[in-house]
Amino acid sequence: MNNHQEQIEKANKEVAKLKESVSKHEWNLQYHVMPQANWMNDPNGFSFFKGEYHLFYQHHPFGPKWGPMHWGHVKSKDLVNWEHLPIALAPSEEYDKDGCFSGSAIEKDGKLYLMYTGNVWIDGKLDEDLKQVQALAVSEDGIHFEKLKENPVIAETPEGDINTFHFRDPKVWKHENTYYVVLGSKTKKNTGQALLYRSDDLIDWEYVSIMAKGEGNFGFMWECPDLFELDGKEVLVLSPQGVKPEGNDYHNLHQAGYVIGQLEYQTGELQYGSYYTLDHGFDFYAPQTMMDEKGRRILIAWMDMWESEMPTQQFGYSGAMTIPRLVTMRDDRLYTLPVPELEALREKEVQYTDVVIEGEESLEGVHGDCIELKVTMNVKDATIFGLKLRVDEATEQETVLSFDKGEGIVTLDRNKSGKGPDGVRKTEVTMLEIVHLQIFIDKSSIEVFINEGEKVMSSRIFPTNEATGITFFADQQMNIENLNKWHLKQAIK
């Protein structure tokens, strides 16, 4: 057994110790991917290989806080039911001894390749004097990965206005028989940027150029860039660190969003337009996309935020993925909606039509902590209206989604959501007569899709078990034209 396999085995054993107790814990998510125990952050290596979806994640198997990064691993036939697999990557070599950082996956010659960042701390200082290189691991069965002897395949940062320490998160794709990789970077004076490389064989990489660079309030470092084509345009999804709050925007510690443009493959330059946030909740970072065999662009993200309080840590786990989302483009904006496969989770339907709401009301059978709710509301006379979720009157718990028609603003309020961080997030939303909502609630999360994916708000919340109530409110008459509520089955084994 080589050192890599030994490290993986140690890590698997550590996770196994806690997985039983974590699986029974009240905040353990039922249909979202999360580690069996201990810490998780970014999604990595999201891909489709030999008929199955593979998803990896940044994982610290030895504790509920961030530490030397491994790659955890799950797979699924349908994006709904996920099976845990052994850890795929562990730090084991000189070039990755302090962590296998984020990266991506691609199939070549019937094998699955993972491209990741090897991280080494030089002087124990976390933000300078680190050495980040790009490396590959390969698997025939999609489960056991061998690191390549050619590693690191990108050993140095290129010349130019490029910070030599922060150089990570390779996202690889193929375009007309050539492989490309985009990397997160920053300039010497701390402006976020993305770098482009190309290769014929995944092993020899040629630096092309700085693909895109931030201007104005666009962060000091771009993490986890992801470039893909959609509707004949290029989309660059990225996670800029350090964007300052502006109005209702950018109140999380770090951001995740996209720009749309045109990539000139020869020069490697991306001409791009405005930056937009992908999700307006509290917890959404480092999204990664993949294209499946149906040609769909699917996105998944880490549903937490750096440096946020995570009340599950004391129970031996932390971090989760969002549900997988289908990405489409409309009028040069991205829309994201739950993948339709998630309908397979639905059971015990409750339905209402034409319910007039004035004041605050609950509907029999409409409650729960592991549910999907689809609501079509005719706003009519109401100017302030919305829903309270995970309500427990006795302990005054509630998570409030409220619309202000005059302002055209939707607010998610988790000040009374139970344990954990509080606050509000707001975003502008198109206010028409009819408002469509699709809401996913799991044991410690909520994801709200507004107006068929125009806006999304995702957040962790940590209410008690009793907090399962749902109420509707409206200052003047509004009409619930249609409501469907389903309990959702457990989907992670």
Ligand code: FRU
């Ligand atoms: C983003 C990130 C990446 C890095 C990884 C380390 O959340 O900081 O840039 O590769 O997490 O876990």
